[in-house]
Amino acid sequence: MGTETNKMPKAKYESIYRDLKDQIEAGEYPSGKLLPSENVLCETFGCSRNTIRRAVGMLASDGYVQSQHGKGIWSIYEPSDQTTFVVGGIEPFAEAARRNGREPGTRLIDFKEITVDKEMSKRSGFPEGSEVYYIERVRLLDGKPLIFDINLFLKSAIPGLTPELAAGSVYAYAENEKGLKVTTSRRKITAERASSKDKHNLDLKDYDFVCVISSQTYSADGTMFEYTRSRHRPDCFCFIDTAFRPDSGNRNTALVKQA
């Protein structure tokens, strides 16, 4: 390991994507301003048009730019105000917290090993009889208990998990120690009445409801290894998404959503 900055992108399209994203965030292309044409970008970055289109497509799926057929590509980037906790891609809680400029903390509430029963199978998507770790954790942001997490992790995918590890980052353990490759996560956002556990563990003020992200996460070999319900204090919760209209002339060559 050298002293280079972390996460050197290997792929060309990714480094171009990051370059352009940085430029947009730095204000070089405020909302409404046209970017250079694809052909110019090809020369600038010394690559083919396909590669440029891939990077631009990723920016479009992030809601940073928009392109129109005969005209060009322009920025529609609006910096967000960051008063709430913005939920992003698949990332460990600590990373998400720092991305939002908050100091993360974790309080372990419960840790046990259980077998998935019929009712739990129906809700989680794990087959009945699966052996899983059941973990309850309170997540702190700048010291305040704002998120109540309930995790089910498949034991066969992450053997050897302990309460001590669960108090830190399960993902760090799974990816670095166990070689687990996390790929896809399907998430549902809903809101529910606050449970007594929510009220007990979270600093809910006088709110009596929570925002809930229920997610099923898959590893590279296609097995679902995690089911999580994250219960958020509503005034500190924000989920952002960008959608496209498929039937319109614009059909962005968008790529994977990049956090």
Add this chain to the structure above:
Amino acid sequence: MGTETNKMPKAKYESIYRDLKDQIEAGEYPSGKLLPSENVLCETFGCSRNTIRRAVGMLASDGYVQSQHGKGIWSIYEPSDQTTFVVGGIEPFAEAARRNGREPGTRLIDFKEITVDKEMSKRSGFPEGSEVYYIERVRLLDGKPLIFDINLFLKSAIPGLTPELAAGSVYAYAENEKGLKVTTSRRKITAERASSKDKHNLDLKDYDFVCVISSQTYSADGTMFEYTRSRHRPDCFCFIDTAFRPDSGNRNTALVKQA
């Protein structure tokens, strides 16, 4: 116009995408089952590998499939149970309702023409002084008032809007009559305490909070023409999303999110 089914896809990648999606939804590839290899799919559909990869990428961004480097592409599709109203892409309310198997209805509450002031500018993203239509509507599903919509539409983008039109589909008018091309929408999902208007207009039962989708929508020429806040009854609301882990080996060539 002939008798052909609506929305004949012009692009090859799109018709392949739909074919595969239909097959997966029909149960030909239950979760865990491997799809044919890209080269086989090339022969099946009579196209190049790039085109196949594009269609597969769209399926991945829909959370239907997942691919791994030397192995293949398999289904991770789990049919949803459809007890709630699932929010999808950019689509008129009536379409979304029918996609969820519900009968849509609209009740116009308010319609006026206003000028955006400072406070409203800050929240909506419209420049101060913009001339907009202000519309309040209650959306019915199977006759039940479940969604309270507040729209701001830019007058210059959709001139000639009337209460009568607003009682139907503004999008149909804007796209078909005015030639507006809708492309991108940025959305935030939050939850808020129910306002007195919510309680008055919606059938909230004993819920005292609502799920809110705030969206800014852009036309093909890059102007933001719509700001909307959709306030949903929480027990009938569900927002679904698929996320990817960028640093993992798998980097899906995913395309635009397709409803």
Add this chain to the structure above:
DNA sequence: GCCGATTTGTCCGTATGTATC
């Protein structure tokens, strides 16, 4: 552990279509 076949991932060059100006 090595090798070769298969499969996906990245990248390129090119051609053609179509919308905008």
Add this chain to the structure above:
DNA sequence: CGATACATACGGACAAATCGG
């Protein structure tokens, strides 16, 4: 009408991961 710009599609090349022998 021509020039410019994005959209679609093809074919080829090589790298890297996986799996079986």
